[in-house]
Amino acid sequence: MDGRQIMTADEIRRAVIRISHELVEKQAGTDGLVLVGIQRRGVPLAHRIAVAVEEHEGVTLPVGALDITFYRDDLSLIAQQPVVKGTQLPVDLNGRTVVLVDDVLYTGRTIRAAMDALVDFGRPRAIRLAVLVDRGHRELPIRADHVGKNVPTSSDEVVEVALVEIDGEDAVRIERVDAPAPTT
Amino acid sequence: MPELRVGKIVPLLEISRAWLVDPVGEREGPGEIVVRDGILEAVTWLQGAEADGIGPDGVLVLPGFLDLHVHLREPGNEDAETVASGLAAAAHGGFTTVCAMPNTTPAADEPGVFARVAGAAAASGSPVELLLHGAVTVGRGGERLAALGELADAGAVGFSDDGSPVKSAILLRNALLYAGMLGLPIVEHAEDVTLTAGAEANEGLVATILGLKGWPAAAEISAVERAIAILDSVCADAPGARLHLTHLSTAGALEAVRRAKAAGLPVTCDVTPHHLGFTDEWVAGARRWAWEALDGAGTVRDPWADGALVAHPYGTACRVNPPLRGAADAAACLASLADGTADAVVTDHAPHTAVDKETEFGLAANGISGVELAFGVLLAAVAAGRLPLARAVAALTVGPAAVLGARPGRRGAARGLVEGEPADLVVVDAGDRWLVTSDALASRGKNTPLLGRELPGRVLLTVAQGRLAYRDVAGDA
Amino acid sequence: MAMSASRAPTPPDVAWRKKHLLDVDVLSLAEIQLVMRTTDAMKEVLARPISKVPALRGTNVTILFYEASTRTRVSFEVAAKNLSADVVNIAASSSSVTKGESLVDTIRTVEALGADMIVMRHGTSGAPYLAAEVFSGSILNGGDGWHAHPSQALLDLYTMRAHLGDVRGKKVVILGDVLHSRVARSNVWSLTAAGADLWICGPTTILRGFDAWAGRWAGGGSPGHAGFTVTSDVEAALRDADVVMALRLQRERMDAGLLPSLREYAARFGLTRERLAVAKPAALVMHPGPMNEGVEIAPDVAILDRSVITEQVTNGVAVRMALLYLLAGGHPEAVTNA
Numbered sequence: 001m002d003g004r005q006i007m008t009a010d011e012i013r014r015a016v017i018r019i020s021h022e023l024v025e026k027q028a029g030t031d032g033l034v035l036v037g038i039q040r041r042g043v044p045l046a047h048r049i050a051v052a053v054e055e056h057e058g059v060t061l062p063v064g065a066l067d068i069t070f071y072r073d074d075l076s077l078i079a080q081q082p083v084v085k086g087t088q089l090p091v092d093l094n095g096r097t098v099v100l101v102d103d104v105l106y107t108g109r110t111i112r113a114a115m116d117a118l119v120d121f122g123r124p125r126a127i128r129l130a131v132l133v134d135r136g137h138r139e140l141p142i143r144a145d146h147v148g149k150n151v152p153t154s155s156d157e158v159v160e161v162a163l164v165e166i167d168g169e170d171a172v173r174i175e176r177v178d179a180p181a182p183t184t
Numbered sequence: 185m186p187e188l189r190v191g192k193i194v195p196l197l198e199i200s201r202a203w204l205v206d207p208v209g210e211r212e213g214p215g216e217i218v219v220r221d222g223i224l225e226a227v228t229w230l231q232g233a234e235a236d237g238i239g240p241d242g243v244l245v246l247p248g249f250l251d252l253h254v255h256l257r258e259p260g261n262e263d264a265e266t267v268a269s270g271l272a273a274a275a276h277g278g279f280t281t282v283c284a285m286p287n288t289t290p291a292a293d294e295p296g297v298f299a300r301v302a303g304a305a306a307a308s309g310s311p312v313e314l315l316l317h318g319a320v321t322v323g324r325g326g327e328r329l330a331a332l333g334e335l336a337d338a339g340a341v342g343f344s345d346d347g348s349p350v351k352s353a354i355l356l357r358n359a360l361l362y363a364g365m366l367g368l369p370i371v372e373h374a375e376d377v378t379l380t381a382g383a384e385a386n387e388g389l390v391a392t393i394l395g396l397k398g399w400p401a402a403a404e405i406s407a408v409e410r411a412i413a414i415l416d417s418v419c420a421d422a423p424g425a426r427l428h429l430t431h432l433s434t435a436g437a438l439e440a441v442r443r444a445k446a447a448g449l450p451v452t453c454d455v456t457p458h459h460l461g462f463t464d465e466w467v468a469g470a471r472r473w474a475w476e477a478l479d480g481a482g483t484v485r486d487p488w489a490d491g492a493l494v495a496h497p498y499g500t501a502c503r504v505n506p507p508l509r510g511a512a513d514a515a516a517c518l519a520s521l522a523d524g525t526a527d528a529v530v531t532d533h534a535p536h537t538a539v540d541k542e543t544e545f546g547l548a549a550n551g552i553s554g555v556e557l558a559f560g561v562l563l564a565a566v567a568a569g570r571l572p573l574a575r576a577v578a579a580l581t582v583g584p585a586a587v588l589g590a591r592p593g594r595r596g597a598a599r600g601l602v603e604g605e606p607a608d609l610v611v612v613d614a615g616d617r618w619l620v621t622s623d624a625l626a627s628r629g630k631n632t633p634l635l636g637r638e639l640p641g642r643v644l645l646t647v648a649q650g651r652l653a654y655r656d657v658a659g660d661a
Numbered sequence: 662m663a664m665s666a667s668r669a670p671t672p673p674d675v676a677w678r679k680k681h682l683l684d685v686d687v688l689s690l691a692e693i694q695l696v697m698r699t700t701d702a703m704k705e706v707l708a709r710p711i712s713k714v715p716a717l718r719g720t721n722v723t724i725l726f727y728e729a730s731t732r733t734r735v736s737f738e739v740a741a742k743n744l745s746a747d748v749v750n751i752a753a754s755s756s757s758v759t760k761g762e763s764l765v766d767t768i769r770t771v772e773a774l775g776a777d778m779i780v781m782r783h784g785t786s787g788a789p790y791l792a793a794e795v796f797s798g799s800i801l802n803g804g805d806g807w808h809a810h811p812s813q814a815l816l817d818l819y820t821m822r823a824h825l826g827d828v829r830g831k832k833v834v835i836l837g838d839v840l841h842s843r844v845a846r847s848n849v850w851s852l853t854a855a856g857a858d859l860w861i862c863g864p865t866t867i868l869r870g871f872d873a874w875a876g877r878w879a880g881g882g883s884p885g886h887a888g889f890t891v892t893s894d895v896e897a898a899l900r901d902a903d904v905v906m907a908l909r910l911q912r913e914r915m916d917a918g919l920l921p922s923l924r925e926y927a928a929r930f931g932l933t934r935e936r937l938a939v940a941k942p943a944a945l946v947m948h949p950g951p952m953n954e955g956v957e958i959a960p961d962v963a964i965l966d967r968s969v970i971t972e973q974v975t976n977g978v979a980v981r982m983a984l985l986y987l988l989a990g991g992h993p994e995a996v997t998n999a
Contacts (some may be wrong), residue, residue, distance in 0.1 A: 015937045067702065070714035070744075070986075080676040081990035083695065084702035384738075389877055392870030393686075393844060395786035487687065489883040496794060498787030501970030542784040546806070582843050 003160065003175030006151055012132065012170050015148030016045070019130050020052035022146045023099055030059040032125065034093065040100040040116050044165040045132060065107045066087040066100075069114035089175040093122035099145075101162040105131040120125040133172055134161050164177030188652050190275075191309040193222040197647070199611060202243040204229070207358070207578040212539035214238035217245055217601070224329075224607040238571050241615050247599045248280025248608040248648055249580040251586060252454060253346070253430050253530035254555055255314070256282075257312075258304055258607025259297065260289025265535040266620025267301060268308035270555075273533070273627035273644045275654035278580075279558040281313040281531075283588075287347040293319035295332035295338035302339075303355045315341045317371060320359050322325045326351045326601070329359060336366045341588050344371035344429065347505075349407055351377065355416050357606075364418070364425030369452070369587070371428045374407035374437065375506070384546050386507040388462040392558075394468060395498060396545065397417060399507045404435035412444045419450055429453040429585055431532050433506040435516035442525045454528040457561035458552050460517035464510055466633055467545075469493035469504045474514030475570050484511045500541045500548035501633040504534070513566035518570055521579050528584035529562065529576075531555045535629020553629030560639030563614060567640055608652040616642040665671055677987040681793045681800045684809035685850040689885060693818070695853060699983035700819050700976070704742065707979055717744035717989050725751045725767070725778035727783045727802065732950065733803055734812075736974070737780045740981035742743050744989075749776065768792045778988060781805075786843075799988045812950055813849035814907040814981040818855060819971055821904055824945050829856035834898050834940075837908030837957050840867045840919075844949045845908060853878070853886035861891045862898035863930060868917045902940040906947040907932045907958045923956050927964060943970065 007015070027033055030053065037046030050061045067087045075081065100114050111127045115127060130146035135153040153159060153174060162171045185297040188194065194306045196217035204215035214235035217531065218226040230238065251659065256270035257263075264275075269282075275281045292301065292644030298316055305314040318335030322328045332343060343363050349372060350356040350363070359370050385391040385400030408429055432438055432453050444451045463474045475648040477485050477492075487493055502508055520526035536549025541548050557661045562576040581599035603610065618641075619625065620634045646654035675691040706714055722741040726734050734750070741748045753767060764783070771779060778799045781789055786806030791799045805809040818936045821828050826888075833852055839845035839861055849871075861871050868891055875891040877883075892898055899905060910926055920926050937944065946965050954960045 015825075060776070069702075070706070070716035075716060075989070080678060084699050084986075086702050087705055116715070119987050121709060383716065387870075389870075389873055392874055393846065395806050395843060486883060494791055496789045539763075542791075543763055544783070544791060545787040546785040583887050 003173040005171055005173050007133070007149055007172035009170035012148070012172065015132060016048045017052050019146045020150060021051045021056065023049070023130060024057060025052060026128070027097060027179055028051070030057055030061060032093055032095070032097045034062050034064065034098050036064045036066050036089070036095045036098050036100055036114075036118070038110060039069075039087075039098060041163055041166060042100070042102040045103060049101060049130065062091045063076045064091070066114055066117055068110060068113040068117050073109060073113065073117045082121065086142070089121060091126045094116055095117065095125050098124045098129065099130055100178050101126045101130050103132050103163075104144075104159050105129070105134045105144050105147075106137060106159075108140035111142045112140050122166045132161060133159055144175065190652055190654070191311055193651055194219050194607060194647055196220055197627070197645075198247055198605070199243065201230075201238050202245045202611070203238060203240045203614075204245045204601060205247075205574060205577045207574065207582040208598060208602065210574075212240070214576055215245070218398070218652075219647065221605040222523070222606055224601065224603055224605055224609070226409065227601050227603050244612045244653055245601070246278070246577050246612065247601060247609050248610050248646065249340065249559065250532070250584040250588075250599060251279045251282040251526055251555060251558075251580075252428075252559060252584045253484045253532050253645060254282045254284055254533040255535070255536060256284045256285065256301070256553070258462060259290065259300055259433065263537045263628070265306035266311065266534050267314065269316065269626065269628045270533070270535070271305065271308055271310035272313050273553075273625065274555050275310065275648065276626045277391050277531070278612065278642060278643045278646055279312065279555060280557050280608050280610070280646060280648035280653060281315060282555070283315040283317055283341055283453045285344060285346045286317050286319040287345075291319045291324045292316060293322050293324070293335075295331070295334050298335065298338045298340070303560065309434065310475050311648040311653050312604065313371040314383070315339070317342045317344045317346070317365070318342065320370060320427070321355065322350060326355065329355065331364065331590045332359070332366060336368055337411070338463070340368060343496070344373065344430070345633040346371065346373040347374045349373050349377065349565045353410065353414060356411065357418055360418050360425045360427060361422045364422035366654065367424050367589070369426035369428040372411050373431070374411055374429055376403045376407045378566050379403035379406075383507075384503070385467050386494045386509045388464055388510050389465040390468045393488070396467070398413065399437055400450040401434040401513070403508070404432065404434050404506055406439065408437040408440050412440060412449065415444075415449055415451060416549060420586070426450045426452070430530060431456050431459065432520075433459040433509050433517065434513050437457070438516050438520045439526055442520075444596045445525065452527045453525070454530040454587075455526045456530060456532050456554070457516040457518060457558045458504060458508065458554060459506070460514055460521070461561040461565065462502070462508050462517070462633065463490065463514050464508045465534075466508055467497065468494075468497065469497040469499070471495055471633070473564060473636060474511050475518070475568055477511040482512075482515075483523050485544055493517070498545040499633055501631045501635065503545060503548045503550055504532075505550040518565060521571060521575055527587050529558065530584070531558045531627075534631075535627050536631045537628075541631045541632050551629075551632070553631045555633055556625055556633060557620065557639060558645070559612065560641050561616075563641040565637065607647045608649060609647050610643060611645040613642045613644055614640065618642045665999055677990060681789075681802075682988060683789050683793060683800060683802045683810050685811045685814050685847045686809075686853075687950065688851070688854065690854050693815070693851060693895055695979070696983055696987065697817055697822065700979045701988060702981040703982040704975070707975060710717060711746060712727050712943075713743050715745045716986055717741065717746035720746045720777045720983065720989055721749065721776045722746045722748040722780065723751060723771050723774070724803075725771060725779055727753050727781070727788075728804070730782060732803075733782065736977045737803060737981050740763065740978050741780075741985055742983055743978070743982055746985070749774070764788060764791060765795050768796050772796055772798070777814050778951070778985065795843060801984060801988060804843055806842050806843065807846070809847045810843040811847055812977070812984055813844050813980055815984070816973065816977045817844075817848060817906065817947060817949070817981055818851050820947065820969065821945065821995070822889065822954045823972070823976070825903055828852065830858060831903040832858045832860065832902040833906070834860045834862060834902045835906045836862045836898065836930065838910050839863055839869055839871055839908065840869070841911070848875075848906070849889060850886070853883075853889055859887070859889035860898045861889060862895055864920060864926070865893050869892060881954040895936060896939060898940045899936055902944050904938065904947060905932060905940055906949070907923055907952075908950065909953055910957045912974070918973070921947075923953075927956050930946045931955075931957055931959060932962050934961055937962060938988040947973070956970070
C-alpha cells in the first residue's frame with residue numbers, strides 16, 4: 001500500500017488501550033457492556049478492546065460481529081451485491097449497553113445501518129460508538145463516543161486501515177483516490 | 185444503369201474482369217459479359233495476361249439460381265409473405281426461378297388457386313419466374329388424390345403435400361403412377377409422423393441437455409426407405425414415374441438414396457443450406473458452421489465444453505422441420521453435394537410472422553426464412569474449402585433444372601451462360617460481406633438464426649429473363 | 662470467525678455478475694460456492710427473532726407460475742418477503758394461454774406493472790430464456806419444462822454439504838425418471854461442478870440421452886465438470902452411496918409406453934430398505950417431492966427421509982433468499998446464456 005502513514009502499530013495499540021479505559025469510565029464499570037464489531041475490521045478491533053479491558057479490569061466482555069450488508073441504503077446503486085460476511089451475537093442485547101466498534105467513521109451511513117440491524121435483534125438500553133479513526137464529512141447526524149484519532153481528510157482521499165488479523169500488519173494510511181494503481 | 189427499375193428490360197450491361205461459372209458448358213474462369221436489350225449478347229473467356237489478377241474471390245457472374253422449394257404464403261397467410269415480397273426476396277438471393285409449395289390456405293389442389301397465385305406474380309411486376317407445385321391430395325389431407333391432371337394442364341411442375349408426408353402408402357403408390365403418366369415427379373416430404381409426435385429438436389445431446397423432446401433420425405430414414413420401396417414397386421409399370429425427396433437431413437436417408445440411384449431407380453433428392461451449414465448446437469446457442477463443429481478426427485464437438493455458445497438458447501429461428509441435425513449429418517449433406525447424391529440445394533424458404541415465432545420453443549412454428557441467405561451459406565462452405573465453387577453453383581442451377589426436366593414452352597437457357605439467350609444471371613461480389621438485419625431482408629419473414637451475423641458474398645445484380653430483378657443499392661453495376 | 666492473529670490470506674470474493682439465473686450450467690464452482698456462503702448468512706437471518714432484513718426494500722418481485730405448485734411458490738414468496746421486497750403473485754394457468762395471451766405479452770404487462778424481478782415456472786423448456794429476452798429486469802427460473810430448476814439443485818447441494826461437508830468425491834445417486842426431470846438435469850450440472858461422484862440410475866427407456874451425455878463427458882469430463890456414470894444396475898448404483906435422491910415417477914410415463922407398469926418399476930427400481938442397505942449406513946435420502954410412496958420410494962424409507970424434508974424447507978427459503986439477494990444487484994452488462 002502506498003500513501004502517507006498516519007498511525008503506526010504502536011499508536012494503534014495505545015489508542016485501543018485508551019478507548020478500553022474510556023468506555024469503562026463512561027459506564028462506571030463493566031456491567032451490561034457488549035462489544036459489537038462491524039464487519040469486517042471492526043471485529044478484530046472489538047476483540048482487542050475486550051482483551052485490553054480484561055487486562056485492566058479482569059472482566060471478559062462479550063464480543064459479537066455484525067454484518068450490516070443487508071441494511072445498507074445504497075444496494076440498488078452499486079454494481080454487484082456485496083458479499084455477506086455473517087453476524088454472530090453471543091448474548092441477548094435486550095437491556096444491554098452495546099458499544100459498536102468500527103475502524104473508520106466517515107459519512108455515518110454504516111453506523112445508521114448498524115443501528116437498524118441492532119434493533120432487529122432486541123432493544124439495547126443504550127448504543128455507543130467507538131472508532132479507530134474519525135475522518136469527518138458526516139452526512140447523517142452521527143457522532144462517535146470514543147475516537148482513536150481524528151484525521152481531517154478531503155473527499156478525494158481514502159483512509160486504509162490494516163490490521164494484523166486480516167492484513168498481516170498494523171497501520172493506518174491515507175491515499176489519494178486518483179493515485180496510480182500500485183504495481184504488484 | 186441507375187434509373188432502371190425492377191421489371192424493366194436491361195438495355196446495356198457490361199461486366200469486365202469477373203469470374204464466370206458456366207455449369208452447362210462445365211467451364212469457369214476469368215471472363216467478360218455483355219447484355220444488350222435483355223439478351224446475353226457476348227460471353228468472352230479471358231486468357232493469358234488479360235486473365236491476371238481475376239479470381240473466384242472477386243466478382244462472380246453466374247447463371248440465375250433455381251429454387252425447387254419455397255413457401256410463399258399467399259393465399260392465406262400474407263402477413264408472413266406475399267407472392268410479391270417472396271419474389272423480391274428470391275431476387276435478392278440471386279434466384280431467377282422459384283417453385284412454390286402448395287401448402288397455402290386454401291391449398292393449391294385445383295387450378296383456381298394456381299390462377300390466383302400466378303395472377304399475384306404477374307401483378308407484382310417481378311421478372312422472377314414463379315413455377316408451382318400442386319398438392320398430391322385434396323386439401324393435403326392425405327385421403328384422396330387431388331386433380332393431378334388438371335393441375336398439370338395448369339402448369340404444375342411437380343406434386344407435393346410438403347409440410348406433411350403422403351401418409352398412406354397406397355396413395356403414394358398411386359400418386360407416383362399417375363404423376364409418372366403425366367411426366368411429373370412426386371416431391372415427398374419424408375417423415376414418419378408417429379415417431380415425431382410432439383418432437384421439438386434433433387434427438388441427441390443438445391435435446392437431452394435442453395430438455396426438449398427428441399426428433400429421431402429414424403423418422404426420416406424409415407420414411408425415405410418406404411418411399412423408395414414403393415417407387416421400386418411401380419417403376420416397372422410406369423416408366424415415367426419419378427420420386428424427388430426434398431430437404432433430406434440425415435446421413436442414413438442420403439445413403440438410402442445413394443443405394444437407390446446405384447440400383448438405377450428414378451429418384452432424386454435435395455438438401456437445404458441450413459441442414460448442411462447449421463447444426464442442433466445452434467438451438468443451444470452456438471453459431472459456428474457445421475464443419476467447424478467437428479474436430480480433426482471427425483468427432484462431434486461439445487458446444488458447452490468449447491465455449492461455442494454465443495447466442496440465446498432456444499432461439500425459435502432454429503426450429504425447423506426436419507430439425508437441424510448433428511454435425512455428422514450436416515457433413516453428410518455437404519458430402520452428398522460433392523458426390524452427386526444430392527441433385528440440388530433448395531432453400532425451403534419458410535417465412536413466419538413474429539407472432540408465430542416469438543413464443544416458447546415448443547409452441548413455435550417450424551421454418552427458416554432462407555431464400556436470401558442460401559448462396560452466402562454455400563460461399564462460406566466454399567471459402568472453408570468444404571465445397572468446390574462449381575459444385576455449389578451447379579447445385580443451384582443445372583442440378584435443380586435437371587430435376588424439373590425439360591418443359592415445353594420454357595424460355596431461356598437451361599441454367600448456363602449461353603450467348604443469344606435472354607439474360608438470366610446473377611452477379612455476386614464474393615469478396616464482400618453483408619450484415620443480415622431485419623431491414624436488409626426483403627422477405628417479410630425475419631425468422632433466420634443468421635440475424636445479426638455477417639455472411640460472405642453480396643449479390644450485386646440479378647437479371648431474370650432479360651429484366652432487372654434486383655440491384656444492390658449500396659453499389660452500382 | 663477466528664480472532665487469533667491469522668496471517669492466512671482471505672480468499673478473493675467472487676462477485677455475482679449474472680443478470681438472470683436460468684440454469685446452473687453457466688455457474689462456475691466459485692459462483693456456486695458464493696451462493697452457498699450467502700445461504701449461510703440467510704440461514705442466520707432466519708434464525709433471528711425477526712427473520713427479516715431490508716436488503717430488497719423497494720424491489721418488486723413478481724412470482725409468475727404457469728404450473729400449479731404450492732410448495733415452491735410459497736418458498737419464493739416467503740424468501741422475497743424476508744428480504745422486505747414487494748411481492749406480487751400471479752398464478753397464470755394454461756387458460757391464459759388459450760385465451761390468447763402469449764408469454765411475451767404477459768411478461769411485458771408484468772414489466773409495465775413495475776416488476777424488477779420475475780420468478781417464473783413454466784411447463785415448456787426454454788420459456789424463461791424467451792422471457793429474459795423481453796424483460797428488462799432479472800429472471801429467476803423456478804422450473805421450466807424438463808430443462809432446469811436451478812434453485813432446487815442449489816438447495817439440494819446445500820443440504821448435502823450440511824450433512825457431508827464437501828461433496829467432492831462423495832457418491833451421489835439420482836434414481837428415477839431423469840428423462841423428464843429438470844431437477845435431475847440441474848443436479849448433473851451442479852454436482853459435477855462440485856466434483857461429486859455422480860451416478861444416474863433407472864430403466865434403459867428412461868436413461869436414453871443421459872448415457873450419451875455421460876459418454877461425451879467421460880474421461881476427464883467437460884471443463885469445470887467431472888464425468889458421471891449412467892447405469893440401469895440399481896445395486897451397483899447404490900453400493901456405498903453417500904446420498905440417494907429418488908425422483909418422482911409419473912403415471913403418464915406408462916401411458917407413453919416407456920414403462921410396463923408402476924408396479925414393475927417399484928419392484929425393480931423402487932428405493933426400499935433392502936436396496937438402501939448396500940449404501941453407506943448414514944446415507945442421506947432425499948426426494949424433491951411430492952413423493953409417490955410405494956412407487957419410487959417405499960413408505961418405510963420415506964419416513965427416514967422425513968427429517969430431511971423439514972430441513973429442506975428451511976434451506977429452500979434460505980437458498981432462494983440468497984439467489985434473490987444476489988440477482989438484485991445492478992448489472993453493468995447483459996450476458997447471453999445467463
